[in-house]
Amino acid sequence: MKQQIIVSGIGGQGALFLTRVIAQAAVDLDIPVMTSETHGMAQRGGTVISTIKVGPFASPLIRTGQADVALLLWEDNLGVHRPLVKDDGTLVINAEGAGPGLRIDASGIARKLGNAVLSNLVLLGCAVRHQALFCDQQACAAAIRKLAPARFVEQNLQAFYEGLNG
């Protein structure tokens, strides 16, 4: 089992949390995993990217054209991060209108749930629904339970299921 995933967004959108949930799912499935994250200045609303490599890898970074899956929380990043993804890789995009890739208005759904940041887990649900990731619904839900602060677990799961059920 080997999969290379990128999570792309802008600072403050919860890209890091989404990355950790996916990586935790790998840990729970007993698969080696490495991630890299953006910290510091770029986190202040700027474009951020994290990478997740699932399986026996040594480096956390992803080379051009090697990512199997891209989860984009900010549609405008497509131009910036598309080159990292394989030509036949899967794009899962938080977007309102029509366009390339699997699309879902994750922000709109999250807003209805009361917190726009939850768009990250709505997008995850969408990716799992399309079987884009190495992990299934149970693994993701378990990882969310483990990582979300106790009083937000239910809300987080709800966001995930909203995405999962389209």
Added chain:
Amino acid sequence: MSDTAIHLVMGNEAIGDGLLEAGCQVVAAYPGTPSTEIMQSIITAKERAGGPLHLEWSVNEKIAFEVALAASYTGKRSAAIMKQVGLNVAADPFMRTAYLGTVGGMVTVVADDPGPHSSQTEQDTRLFCLQGRVPVLDPSSPAEAKAMIGPAYALSEKYRRNIVLRPTTRISHSRQNVALGAVPVMNRPSSFTPDPGRWCATPAFLPGLHGALNKDLEAISREPEWQPRLTPGDGSRPGTALVASGIVYAHLVDLLDELGLAGTIDLYQVLMPYPLSPTFIERLRADYQRLLILEETYPVIELQLAHPGAVGKQGGAVPRVGELTPDAVHAVLADFLHLAKPRQTGPAQRGQRPSLCPGCPHRAAFYTIKQTFPDGIYPSDIGCYTLGMNLGAVHTVHCMGACISQGAGFYQAYRLDGGDFPTVVVTIGDSTFFHAGIPALINAVLQRARIIVVILDNATTAMTGGQPVPHLGVTAGGQPTTAIAIEPLVRAAGVEFLEVCDPYDSRALTRVLKQADAHIRSDDGSVAVVISRHPCVMDPAAKKIRSPATAIITDECIGCGTCVSEYECPALSLNEEEGRAVIDGDRCIGCGTCVDVCPVQAIEVKELS
């Protein structure tokens, strides 16, 4: 938590765990990306320790180093933690410690930032160590960084020398599944033995100490545990080898695997780039005609190898600037092994640039400064507020604390010309003020520099995630301590004009700034200090007391774009089609500081129920 449990941990957390599991009891750090979470993780995990710990966010890196050093003199294991430019601040004690040595194990963790992602330079701590004659370890993954720490303390205690562990951004901020180990109970009562010949070494002692250092370095370079590791090839590429260290080694391993080349060529991983093993150097000279040396950021291994067939940074085959990303390594390897060239990718678009948060008090302060002194000179400094650049309110950013001395320098230069001088408005964060601003302020007052220093006090070290600052009166562990207020320090530095103002109140701030300007221009004017005080919007306590509100754009809007271009709140954007501004309700916190920016009063704040 069971001892063998596998956890997904960030490189910095792995290093924090490694320090605890090696019995380190005194840890002093100054926050700085990418090193910050090391200390943070020790604070979080401190219950795991078998005995008492002393953990501190020191006011700067020199002090952190000296605190850890003295603890080592008593026999305890200690660590000083900083980022690469922090080592510049700690350079003085760091260099001398190389000669004088340590007693209890001492490890200095210096996180480098090739790229650089979040730093003023991409300097290489390994080269600094070569200059300082300090052994340095270069891990290639979070797990390896952790695994190196116990042996690093053993090495430190065997030779009584400070040892540097040098992770880089991609290690510090990667996550990996790593096993937790047991934390030992050290039972090492502190005991300091005075040895003036060593601990006060005057020049008379130093040649002897330097000689002893040289001898130790020679022995350390031959330590079996720290010799480069060989993954042999199958002989299909005789006389050729790859040499790598740090995260670049990891990129290379994955790349060789993806290209189907794993196990076809001799591959060396260098664990300790300085002092480099002489037997390794000899072996490479004897056995190989061609070598590719991959290391970040400077040719530290390459210089020591001085191998005639080495391809690396010196000849320009390996890029000399920036991070050696997997793509960069791919291009270099393809050249070296005559492989198919990697696919060329067009220049990627630029993403969203970073910006001060919606509602950030710094934005309000910068805007008012700029409105009040449109022709001012604006030296600034390191922190979130560096982003004041976007607003045109930051003209220089040099290194921690430099803004006040630079501001004074600007004034002195203009003064020489006689006549009028521009208003110099220095901006400095509260944490930076304590770090290196105070001596600069004293100097500016002493030299009667007519400048305005605005201390942007948001009551936290926001850039690195909110570490406590001295005026909060809490320690690294959250224990109460004496709060060191800024105002008396400013007054004690001889400043006669001092005002405190909330930057959300732009009229009040404008008034205060004008008074400050009058002061610096008065007959016996000198430094004027304005404390711009409003908590960071990320501060949980500040969030709690905020009443829910949002800003709206009314039909008055003429779509002039002033609010977007001049104020740049990330919640504001211009809808070009409709020719009017829009506010993103998800991001706006209703601070209302943008209201005055609009020339036709089209922005209103409404309370949310």
